Amino acid sequence: MKILVTGATGFIGRNLCLELAEKGFRVMALCRNTAHPYLITHKNITAIKGDILDKESLTRAMTGCRQVYHTAALAKMWCRDKNDYYNINVIGTRNVLELAGELSVNKVVYTSTCGVWGPTIKHPMNETDPRIDGFAIDYERTKYLAEIEARSYSAKGLNIVTVNPSRVYGEGPITDSNSVGKMISGYLKGKWRIIPGKGTQVSNYAYLDDVVRGHIAAMEQGISGNRYILGGEDISFNTFFSTLQNISGKTYGMLKLPQKFIEAYSRFESFKTTLTGLPPVFLPEFAARLRKDQKYSSQKAITQLNYSITPFEEGMARTINHIKSL
Amino acid sequence: MNRLTAIVTGASEGLGKSLALELASREIDLVLVSLPESGLPELANFIRKNFEVKVTIFEADLTLAENCTSLFTLLKSEELTAHILVNNAGLGNWSWFEDMNLGFYKKQIELNVIAPVLLTHLFLAQLDEERTAYLLNVGSLAGRFVVPKKQVYGATKSFISYFTRCLQLEMERANISISLLSPGGINTKPELLVLNHTLKGIAKSTITEPDRVAYEAIHGMFLGKREIIPGGVNKLMVVLNSILPGFVKDMIIKSKLKPVVKM
Numbered sequence: 001m002k003i004l005v006t007g008a009t010g011f012i013g014r015n016l017c018l019e020l021a022e023k024g025f026r027v028m029a030l031c032r033n034t035a036h037p038y039l040i041t042h043k044n045i046t047a048i049k050g051d052i053l054d055k056e057s058l059t060r061a062m063t064g065c066r067q068v069y070h071t072a073a074l075a076k077m078w079c080r081d082k083n084d085y086y087n088i089n090v091i092g093t094r095n096v097l098e099l100a101g102e103l104s105v106n107k108v109v110y111t112s113t114c115g116v117w118g119p120t121i122k123h124p125m126n127e128t129d130p131r132i133d134g135f136a137i138d139y140e141r142t143k144y145l146a147e148i149e150a151r152s153y154s155a156k157g158l159n160i161v162t163v164n165p166s167r168v169y170g171e172g173p174i175t176d177s178n179s180v181g182k183m184i185s186g187y188l189k190g191k192w193r194i195i196p197g198k199g200t201q202v203s204n205y206a207y208l209d210d211v212v213r214g215h216i217a218a219m220e221q222g223i224s225g226n227r228y229i230l231g232g233e234d235i236s237f238n239t240f241f242s243t244l245q246n247i248s249g250k251t252y253g254m255l256k257l258p259q260k261f262i263e264a265y266s267r268f269e270s271f272k273t274t275l276t277g278l279p280p281v282f283l284p285e286f287a288a289r290l291r292k293d294q295k296y297s298s299q300k301a302i303t304q305l306n307y308s309i310t311p312f313e314e315g316m317a318r319t320i321n322h323i324k325s326l
Numbered sequence: 327m328n329r330l331t332a333i334v335t336g337a338s339e340g341l342g343k344s345l346a347l348e349l350a351s352r353e354i355d356l357v358l359v360s361l362p363e364s365g366l367p368e369l370a371n372f373i374r375k376n377f378e379v380k381v382t383i384f385e386a387d388l389t390l391a392e393n394c395t396s397l398f399t400l401l402k403s404e405e406l407t408a409h410i411l412v413n414n415a416g417l418g419n420w421s422w423f424e425d426m427n428l429g430f431y432k433k434q435i436e437l438n439v440i441a442p443v444l445l446t447h448l449f450l451a452q453l454d455e456e457r458t459a460y461l462l463n464v465g466s467l468a469g470r471f472v473v474p475k476k477q478v479y480g481a482t483k484s485f486i487s488y489f490t491r492c493l494q495l496e497m498e499r500a501n502i503s504i505s506l507l508s509p510g511g512i513n514t515k516p517e518l519l520v521l522n523h524t525l526k527g528i529a530k531s532t533i534t535e536p537d538r539v540a541y542e543a544i545h546g547m548f549l550g551k552r553e554i555i556p557g558g559v560n561k562l563m564v565v566l567n568s569i570l571p572g573f574v575k576d577m578i579i580k581s582k583l584k585p586v587v588k589m
Binding site for chain 2: 121122123128129130132133134135136288
């Protein structure tokens with residue numbers, strides 16, 4: 001069976017291609033550059049040049065595919081043209097879903113994010129909880145809008161399941177979208193020496209292999225029109241760095257940067273970017289987020305999709321080994 | 327002393343949701359009002375789970391006068407007295423006057439004007455005079471400035487502003503604190519704010535985050551502020567508005583409008 005994967009060079013997409021190829025599926029790997037270094041070479045993976053914003057190339061790639069995994073997105077913190085977020089994440093998704101309907105694709109799995117919920121209060125969020133924050137972060141706003149697209153195509157009869165990974169970490173290339181990887185790699189080189197605030201802020205960390213298996217389970221068993229959080233353990237910055245220290249054996253003196261300082265610095269960075277157009281190191285909307293936890297429950301996926309969570313220490317050990325080998 | 331109870335209308339989305347969360351974080355029990363099928367039970371469950379407060383929900387269309395009455399009948403039957411009323415529910419628009427139909431404007435005026443008047447009347451009638459009560463009416467900066475394409479919306483918010491300021495004078499001696507909230511654009515429901523991500527410069531700096539607006543609103547309400555204008559740039563705009571001569575303001579508005587005027 002032929003399967004299309006968009007975002008085939010992305011952190012999740014590339015491993016998803018590999019996992020599907022290993023299972024014997026014929027994977028059509030959609031990428032803008034077929035010579036991309038992150039594209040995985042495998043006898044069952046065919047690189048197809050195309051772009052989710054170019055319907056013609058998308059039609060060519062999707063024709064004959066029974067299933068579509070739509071993982072392509074703009075997930076960076078910042079990009080020069082803010083319209084890119086809307087175009088890629090919302091219009092790109094609309095294009096994929098529209099063609100999936102026209103080309104009679106059996107089922108689509110759309111990769112969203114826990115960022116559609118964003119911050120949490122006391123208890124971990126689940127799929128029925130409301131978003132409690134505004135939409136200052138472009139990525140979150142456009143992924144939220146893309147979920148509305150998915151819902152409207154689902155209402156029109158498209159068989160689509162949405163998955164919402166949390167902060168994904170694991171074995172893969174270090175890119176701007178792989179923020180956890182950047183943090184680990186920076187720490188191992190002795191360059192990342194800060195902990196935000198008091199280090200008590202909690203985020204949910206999902207191990208890449210779990211997330212990839214969760215995607216495939218969503219395709220096989222996910223109920224159409226539903227969404228599933230694919231997360232991991234809720235871990236504080238303090239626990240994150242002490243785990244990193246214990247496993248890597250590297251101990252550095254870490255500086256706890258006061259929240260107020262981070263916020264002031266982020267405003268300076270934002271101002272600098274407005275003036276010079278240079279990429280910012282950090283932005284105010286992300287600094288504000290450090291005041292709040294981001295805890296999510298994967299219970300629905302565990303119950304309905306047999307989703308399983310690799311213990312954080314085990315996932316970290318494998319990730320650290322991988323990053324050391326790069 | 328017993329806990330306070332607050333009614334928030336239009337609570338399921340946007341600023342109303344942020345106001346509800348801000349009140350809950352101050353351990354104030356809630357009566358949340360919103361249209362059916364707007365996610366109110368889910369929000370109520372979330373608040374009950376994360377805060378130690380009692381949440382009652384009332385799903386109804388407030389453009390029907392009888393629903394305003396039945397809200398207070400419900401409170402009475404549950405032996406609840408509301409100490410805070412937040413008149414937040416509202417219907418906005420950003421369109422040329424001829425482009426919307428009669429039904430839309432009728433609904434807009436019913437929700438933005440008639441409902442707050444009726445609810446305020448019913449709210450005042452059930453107050454316990456021994457306890458300080460709070461009324462927070464959500465107006466808009468659009469009620470202060472003449473903003474084309476917001477003709478009816480802005481007018482309804484001017485009504486709210488007049489109504490609130492008048493009540494402040496009438497009820498000066500009563501045990502109630504009355505505040506007007508005049509926010510600018512708020513970064514809430516993104517499907518309604520398609521323009522937000524294209525805004526630049528000053529227009530963008532007037533957009534504020536809902537949790538920030540909600541904090542300033544509830545903080546100001548408890549301090550007994552007569553008018554609350556969230557956001558530094560917005561405060562500056564209000565000051566500029568009061569000192570600039572009328573013809574300059576007209577020029578600015580017309581020049582802003584030039585690219586969009588359809589002739």
